[in-house]
Amino acid sequence: FPGLADVSISEDIPVEGEITVPVGSRSPDEDYSTLDEPVRDTIMRDLRAVGKKFVHVMYPKKSSALLRDWDLWGPLVLCVSLALMLQGGSADSKDDGGPQFAEVFVIIWFGAVVITLNSKLLGGTISFFQSLCVLGYCVLPLTVAMLVCRLVLLAGSGTVSFIIRLIVVVAMFGWSTLASTAFLADSQPPNRKALVVYPIFLFYFVISWMILTFTPQ
Amino acid sequence: IASLVMYLLAEFDDAANLLAANPDATTISIDEPVEIPKNQHGRLQQPGREEDDELLGTDDSDKTELLAGQKKSAPFWTFEYYQTFFDVDTYQVLDRIKGSVFPVPGKNFVRLYIRSNPDLYGPFWICATLVFTIAVSGNLSNFFIHLGKPTYHYVPEFRKVSIAATTIYAYAWLVPLALWGFLMWRNSKVMNIVSYSFLEIVCVYGYSLFIYIPTAILWIIPQKVVRWVLVMFSLCLSGSVLVMTFWPAVRDDNRRIALATLGTIVLLHALLAVGCLAYFFDAPELDFPAPIIPAHNGTTVITKSQ
Numbered sequence: 001f002p003g004l005a006d007v008s009i010s011e012d013i014p015v016e017g018e019i020t021v022p023v024g025s026r027s028p029d030e031d032y033s034t035l036d037e038p039v040r041d042t043i044m045r046d047l048r049a050v051g052k053k054f055v056h057v058m059y060p061k062k063s064s065a066l067l068r069d070w071d072l073w074g075p076l077v078l079c080v081s082l083a084l085m086l087q088g089g090s091a092d093s094k095d096d097g098g099p100q101f102a103e104v105f106v107i108i109w110f111g112a113v114v115i116t117l118n119s120k121l122l123g124g125t126i127s128f129f130q131s132l133c134v135l136g137y138c139v140l141p142l143t144v145a146m147l148v149c150r151l152v153l154l155a156g157s158g159t160v161s162f163i164i165r166l167i168v169v170v171a172m173f174g175w176s177t178l179a180s181t182a183f184l185a186d187s188q189p190p191n192r193k194a195l196v197v198y199p200i201f202l203f204y205f206v207i208s209w210m211i212l213t214f215t216p217q
Numbered sequence: 218i219a220s221l222v223m224y225l226l227a228e229f230d231d232a233a234n235l236l237a238a239n240p241d242a243t244t245i246s247i248d249e250p251v252e253i254p255k256n257q258h259g260r261l262q263q264p265g266r267e268e269d270d271e272l273l274g275t276d277d278s279d280k281t282e283l284l285a286g287q288k289k290s291a292p293f294w295t296f297e298y299y300q301t302f303f304d305v306d307t308y309q310v311l312d313r314i315k316g317s318v319f320p321v322p323g324k325n326f327v328r329l330y331i332r333s334n335p336d337l338y339g340p341f342w343i344c345a346t347l348v349f350t351i352a353v354s355g356n357l358s359n360f361f362i363h364l365g366k367p368t369y370h371y372v373p374e375f376r377k378v379s380i381a382a383t384t385i386y387a388y389a390w391l392v393p394l395a396l397w398g399f400l401m402w403r404n405s406k407v408m409n410i411v412s413y414s415f416l417e418i419v420c421v422y423g424y425s426l427f428i429y430i431p432t433a434i435l436w437i438i439p440q441k442v443v444r445w446v447l448v449m450f451s452l453c454l455s456g457s458v459l460v461m462t463f464w465p466a467v468r469d470d471n472r473r474i475a476l477a478t479l480g481t482i483v484l485l486h487a488l489l490a491v492g493c494l495a496y497f498f499d500a501p502e503l504d505f506p507a508p509i510i511p512a513h514n515g516t517t518v519i520t521k522s523q
Binding site for chain 2 (some may be wrong): 012097099100103107118120121122123191192193194195198199204205206208210213214
């Protein structure tokens with residue numbers, strides 16, 4: 001190779017490293033294979049990821065962990081628990097009561113999908129599932145509000161309890177909206193931010209309304 | 218400057234006529250577009266000069282669009298095709314909403330605000346907001362009306378949300394479809410100067426529903442007179458926007474058909490308002506004595522409902 005004759009390695013650049021040849025049955029991607037680990041490890045890893053995202057929602061900082069490693073376990077758990085807690089509402093006839101389980105489920109998931117489509121159509125750069133993940137996780141404050149409301153309703157359902165519930169639901173609604181806006185607003189073009197934030201506001205408003213109007217039997 | 222504006226508008230008229238007759242043609246204009254300093258139209262609009270900028274800005278951008286030819290050229294199965302329907306900025310949506318609430322006599326909503334950039338964002342989200350506003354306001358209003366009664370037990374009435382959604386979305390999409398079909402049919406018989414595309418009609422209808430949102434919130438007030446005054450007021454505002462939009466499209470037709478079309482448009486709009494008021498909002502009860510109820514031991518009890 002005549003062209004390599006004048007290639008020289010300078011003496012003050014250390015060249016070091018390891019040259020090993022993989023031997024035996026050790027496959028190159030064994031580090032990523034999780035098939036052989038104990039089931040407990042698998043479950044704990046997912047639970048820890050979900051828990052970390054919950055913490056990110058409760059203290060929304062500009063971190064990309066929520067966006068990067070999206071998962072839909074958290075939203076599913078939150079949606080199911082919220083829908084279950086909204087059961088048992090009072091109704092004289094079936095038509096007048098609160099939302100059924102399927103209605104809550106559909107509203108949350110269909111609403112999140114529509115908002116995601118809306119933000120993508122407006123030119124957002126976030127991916128579909130990342131946006132679903134953020135919107136689903138930001139239901140956490142409202143689920144906490146539902147829990148608090150049910151506890152307060154156990155104590156009584158007069159005006160005082162209504163005022164407490166109102167304050168809690170309004171505070172959690174604001175928290176949810178701010179948290180999801182903090183994660184989602186950056187991926188939108190700057191002159192369309194309000195167009196993207198408004199449907200999120202409407203979405204959490206509807207969920208808050210369902211929580212606030214829950215009356216037990 | 219006024220004569221310049223008039224000249225631009227006249228030119229724009231001609232261009233629109235040519236385009237309406239043959240949508241695929243590209244029109245070429247010989248004279249130069251007016252030089253408008255860059256910072257007056259586009260993203261950074263100074264609020265004080267909005268009126269002039271709207272007319273000049275819209276015309277200028279329309280001229281460039283007419284000169285550029287067809288805009289929406291992506292095939293309908295790609296995502297980009299649908300993105301062209303959401304090509305609006307915040308200030309544009311706010312302008313269109315303002316235009317639907319304050320009808321300017323003589324100015325056409327489609328011409329002034331939408332011209333060749335109909336969006337689906339406004340119609341869809343205004344309808345969604347209206348659905349939930351009507352359901353929530355109806356629920357609140359019923360709660361306040363029946364508040365004092367001992368036998369009243371609050372119910373969230375969640376079923377009404379689906380009914381409201383079906384009604385309002387059907388109105389906002391099926392009525393424009395029917396109207397568009399009707400106008401196309403008339404177009405084949407009578408050469409109309411102005412014709413609207415389906416999306417532009419959907420746009421007008423969607424934005425014209427915006428006035429019903431504050432109206433629905435104000436319907437919580439449990440006074441019949443107040444409610445009917447609100448109905449009349451909002452019907453006048455949004456009905457006039459619709460009439461002024463569709464008058465140019467039917468004025469070249471047979472006079473009776475034109476009037477019948479406009480009458481149907483206003484009638485359907487009124488029916489929507491009155492229907493929503495009647496179904497979602499219980500009537501505030503008048504102060505009249507209830508029937509005499511004989512108690513067990515024979516003494517009569519008169520109850521007064523409030």
